Amino acid sequence: MIDNPNPNGMADLAEGGDAALEAALRSSAAALPGAPSPDLDRMLAERAAAEELLDVAYATVDSPLGPLVVAATPRGLVRVAYTESTADAGVLEELARKLSPRVLEAPARLDAARRELDEYFEGRRTDFDLPLDWSLTGGFTSKVLQATARIAFGATSTYAEVAGQAGSPRAVRAAGNALGANPLPVVVPCHRVLRTGGGIGGYTGGLDRKEYLLRLEGVLI
């Protein structure tokens, strides 16, 4: 492991016994435990939270729509993201960039969100009772999404209506963009917003998911 040539004449001195010594160090290091216990990770996340160093906690939650990455700040749930696989790192990078790089996996911090999502998908919950952190939204988007948050389970609205409730009845296209940028799908039910006249409209997670949610809520048969 000693680089050659070695300056200061060390190479010669380092030859010989050191090869065996280094081999012994390496082989005994191979017997070191490979990884800390999972308990240690859990304790680390808890201590980070206690010391107010856990700016963004996240977990992966299984759902009928595939794994969801859910993330929370100390203020509340900040992000729900559809993923195509659990290895999808894009959403974590987005959170690090937009909120704080102190992003840690801490499933225990998201127990309430997981439980409520499970109940919703099992048909045992019609509205969410979770504190929300709207940090990832602003301006008109925020107004549109807050209007959307008031649409009840089983009911629907239209892009024009939510635009109106957000204070700009003619900004229908902008309302559609705002819904497309919803950082909290499912929990803020942008899937309940349809086209005037009944067309299903669009959905960031894909139309299959929008239709699934509307069927779950009894809007589509």
Added chain:
Amino acid sequence: MKLPPFQALLDEHRVDVYRYCVATAGRSEADDCFQETWIAALRAYPKLRRADNLRAWLLRIAHNKAMDLHRSRGRRAVPVEAVPEPAAGGAAPPGEGALPDEEPELWEAVRGLPPKQRTAVFCRTVLGMPYEELARLLESSEDAARRNVFEGLRTLREGWTP
């Protein structure tokens, strides 16, 4: 400054940091060393100005935490001249820092080295760390990093029989 999510660091470097803690702070203090290292890293992380070579940055923190633990447990670093004689009297009683492997006395001797040599020997022999990275970790020149590896290995060799 665009920093990766902290979890990515933890996933990538958790094993190296933990092995460093076990090897240099001892098994009984490894969990504390590990946790103190990551909490300190998390505290400093948003202000980090360079995102390259995060391994050296993390092991620098671990190096400092291992020294803190040594100090707070009232252990003085054993001077180079007084490295325990590992071969003497056969098996040493498994001290609190003993490792469950064939050569616990070897790592005991590593833990007896001055802190920079201890870190240098581990990073070089176990992680195969380039001298440039080791120099950054030790906040020294590359020559000084080489000398720390060399001196550490020389001391270990003096008290070691293959």
